[in-house]
Amino acid sequence: MSEIEVRTAEAAEFEAVGAVFGGAMMFEPTPDDLGRQLFEPERTLVATDDGRIVGTTRALTRDLSVPGAVVDAAHVTGVGVRATHRRRGVMSRLIGQQLRDVPEAIAVLWASEPAIYGRFGYAAAAWGTAYEVDLHRVGPPDGPIRPGELGELTVEEALKELPTLLRRAQEQRPGVSGRSELLWQKHLQDKPDDRGGRTARQILVHRDEAGSIDGYALWRGKMNWIPTGPANEVQVEELVAPDATAYRALWQHLLTMDLSAKLGYGYGAVDEPLLQLVRTPTALDRRVGESLWVRVTDVPQALQQRRYAVPVEVVLDVTDALIESNNGRFRLTADASSVSCERTDAAADLSLSVAELGAAYLGGRQLAEFAATGRVVEQTPGALGRATAAFGWPVAPVSVEIF
DSSP states (O other): OOOEEEEEOOGGGHHHHHHHHHHHHTOOOOOOHHHHHHOOGGGEEEEEETTEEEEEEEEEEEEEEETTEEEEEEEEEEEEEOGGGTTSSHHHHHHHHHHHHOSSSEEEEEOSSHHHHGGGTOEEOOEEEEEEEETTTOOOOOSOOOSSEEEEOOHHHHHHHHHHHHHHHHHHSTTOBOOOHHHHHHHTOOOGGGSTTOOOOEEEEEEOTTSOEEEEEEEEEEOOEETTEEOEEEEEEEEEOOSHHHHHHHHHHHTTOTTEEEEEEEEEOTTOGGGGGOSOGGGEEEEEEEOEEEEESSHHHHHHHSOOSSOEEEEEEEEOSSOGGGOEEEEEEEOSSOEEEEEOOSOOSEEEEHHHHHHHTTSSSOHHHHHTTTSSEESSTTHHHHHHHHHOOSSOOOOOOOO
């Protein structure tokens, strides 16, 4: 058996890296100039066999909203191994080295195969809600939403206006990834071959009384006719509206599209306010599933860079099979104005692995959830309840895109 080498990618290997990932996911990569510009070879690892790339993983440089802050987070993507090199430890070597190398205190990903990533200390930290809405039954509220008005933007206008709104959304909810100017260009790219038979993307916005944009929705339509008449489909790709009036106005517009029978939306939070805006909630067919997975790569830094719902002082005994420096006891002390997390020799209040820390990190899952199966062990009576309250957050985390 030939020896597999793991190394950093080279700039000229963009297509080769994409081909390996495309082969693993069973799609054919297409020419992508923006993708090439966004390629970070220094943050891409490749596994080679006799000089040929057989495995890849990439870490994108982006930020992420966490409870009370926006922090740098390694956005992991492009993980794949050629079918000819499965079951040889290639992925384990790639992911292990990547997690030990990234400078950020957390790594995040969307898991195409969830069973894989738990082995490496990742845990599902955010749940997403996908909606399929029966527009004939849903019954949105009647009456005008004014003040404010709806309009549309060109891509050029959107590139100037929308980034500020996404940043405001990050300040309101954990789990939202930021975008650079180049990422925004790629996000709004609208190649006909990528539309899946739907219309060109529409960029719908709401303006407040002063004329400022305070919410937007990206959506497409698809014509459909059934024997009884038109039954068009509306697909909402992204909706960001930090302002309540804008949120309601955008959804009322989308839920009342002429000639339409069905609406789909794949990136709702588990506490999505959409339920409050309809008269018939049962017309919203909801499907909840894992979205963002979190892996803590630096325990003290990760715990210091987020905020906590209530003051807390707790000693955590953490285990990590992959990153040795994460093992040990850490004293977390937090109040409304400061957070510290330092190594300590004091007795532990809670024992857990780095996976449970990742699961609770965005405030969407409770530490107490894992006590029921012994994955979090309370060593000091009362510590579990205090820590669970502190790690929680008033709103659920949500990720508005797959990266």
